[in-house]
Amino acid sequence: MKRDSDAHVANAHGHTGDHSGGHVHRDDIGSKMGIWLFLFTELLLFGGMFILYAAYRFIYPDDFKSAALELDPVLGAVNTIVLLTSSLTVVLAIVALQKKNIKLCMTNLWITQFCGVIFLVNKYFEWTHKIHLGIYPKGPALEEMTQGQTVFFGLYYVMTGLHGLHVIVGMAFIGFIMYFIKKNYITYNNYQKLENSGLYWHLVDVIWIFLFPLFYLIH
């Protein structure tokens, strides 16, 4: 709770008397609350798609089983490990910053970024391989498939695609944070922004943890 009292000290002289940046004040708990609310909205965004997945799995159980066989669980597993590792390094980065070890903090964040890149490259090869085989919306191989399999791959592309987009956004967030750390805007006693972007990164991770079994493992 130390941080909170610090924040209130900062509030006390919030008056700068300016329309453009006047009463912006620091409130770490409020800021964390804001990002949690935002994460709720992200969960619901994907929640809508998970509902669709559940409904279609119920309608086409056999097609979903056979379509899932087309996906390579090894690639998926590698990506899972990569993302989990990147979440770990974000946490380590926060701890390192708290201990004023900026260099270690930055190293950890670089590893996170690197993991993000590996994930995306992996995903790229997975998608291009599928597209090469003609399995994509309106593609020759997919046109041959049953309706359930078409829906499965439709959902596969949308959900993993949207997730990939979130990985990119998360990497951009962390990129900004790294810049702020370098400029000393984010320090050992003012690291809420780092923690917020870390929370976002964990969300990206958690969503993948649900996507992985739903598409790759359940046969």
Added chain:
Amino acid sequence: MANGTIAGQHPEEVSFYEYDGKRKGIMGWLLTLDHKRIGILYLIAMLGFFAVAVSMGVLMRLEMLTTGETIMKPQTYNSIFTLHGVIMIFLFIIPGIPAVFGNFLLPIQIGAKDVIFPRLNLLSWYLYIIGGLLAIISLFTGGGIMDTGWTFYVPYSIRTTTNVSLSVFAAFVLGFSSILTGLNFITTIHRMRCPGMTFFRMPLFVWGLYSTAWIQVLATPIVGITLVLVILERFFGIGVFDPNKGGDPLLYQHLFWIYSHPAVYIMILPAMGVVSDIIATFTKKDIFGYVPIALSSLAIAFVGYLVWGHHMFTSGISDTSRVIFSFLTFLVAIPTGVKVFNWVASLYKGSIDMRAPMLYVMAFIIVFSIGGLTGLVLGTLDTDIHLTDTYFVVAHFHYVMFGGMGLLFFASLHYWYPKMFGRMYNEKMAKFSCWVFVIGFNVLYFPMFIMGYLGMPRRYYDYLPEFAPYHIVATVGSWIMVLGMIFMFANLIRGLYNGPRATENPWDGTTLEWKVPSPPPLENFDKIPTVHYGPYHRDWEDDRNEVVKEKH
């Protein structure tokens, strides 16, 4: 809160209009982080969109004046009713009260200098404007004006050649704006209340905004992803909603209404908060049943999540789910009834001052009750089969939406006008235009109940001759109603220039916004206030309670 010492009027302090920050003139507005300026920006943009949508409504009524073609072709008619719905719902009714009055008043009512994330607040406004502009651009590009109706139902919305993708994307962007506003308000209410301002000392308008903000945050993402899927379906043919490829169009309806029914409560809950504030001010006494009213907002928000299926009674969903959805729909009437009865009870033994805002509220209670009760008719399974997709539904949702949120938007405009602009409007004219508006409103929409009951389907371009009398009456009503609005806005605009200066507290209100100058200075309060009583506390009630105690 009746301790009058919190923020005195300092002659040297200038209002937020006159205060120049780093940037002057137009940029001082477009890059402002002040919640009051952002509120005014929303107001200006919103009234523009509202005027466009009203004109479209008038054109639709004009087309229905006679059978066959009156002034437009069928395809134009389809586009116009779609646009009327989309603009009204996404650009006026949903963001209306939270974005304008919530932004302006929420921080003042809880004793704060601003919302917690001012930059995010400005971003929300820009997203709102971008969404509006995209909707306008979609009119002139692509394959013509969208003709799906505001619900974008598949499979038609993925097959029509009109410009659905861009309009749907506009709705997505507007949803984003709405989410960010909601997120901002929840965090502000949790973190920025002044000392002594407990949750149960917040004005009921804030309670309404709080419940609304939760719906905005928790329901909007669902429609966001649904609309994205429609766009992807149109561009790539992913098959998720396309029945030819194995998709199920009913799932679209489910996902759409999972958001869009709660959105109905986004529209009405802040408006209901306004009612409580206005009644407390103009009866000169504390509101009856403060806690039940506050909690009923949360109850409506919660139950409102579980009733979306009543939009789909005739779509072929199972009987079991229809019965459950029908039952849950009736449940919403309970917290709504709690509110209405408490408002009426608040009038009892009040010293009622029938000023223009109060007149609007009284009109609201009557009109909204008609809308609410006909909602029960539609929520009942067997009557709904008969009435679904008829003018009865059109009449019902105009009574609850326009008669609910619309009337209360006008009420708020009159109630907080002195605070927002520092001037007074002409009281007699305001009341007169309220009467004209309400009479026109009923002449316009009430015949729709009757012709809907008799079988006139909604969204039809043409009709049988036996419906002609009702259509003619309704069209005349639309003219009267618009006349009322013209009177109203003329009066308000005239007040801006010629009205007498407003005092700090022209209505003898008790909430915090009436303790700061009109219009408020940049940071609202010289010193963050401390609150000792509930929002509608008046000193004389203490004395009365003392007397009552002595008697017993």
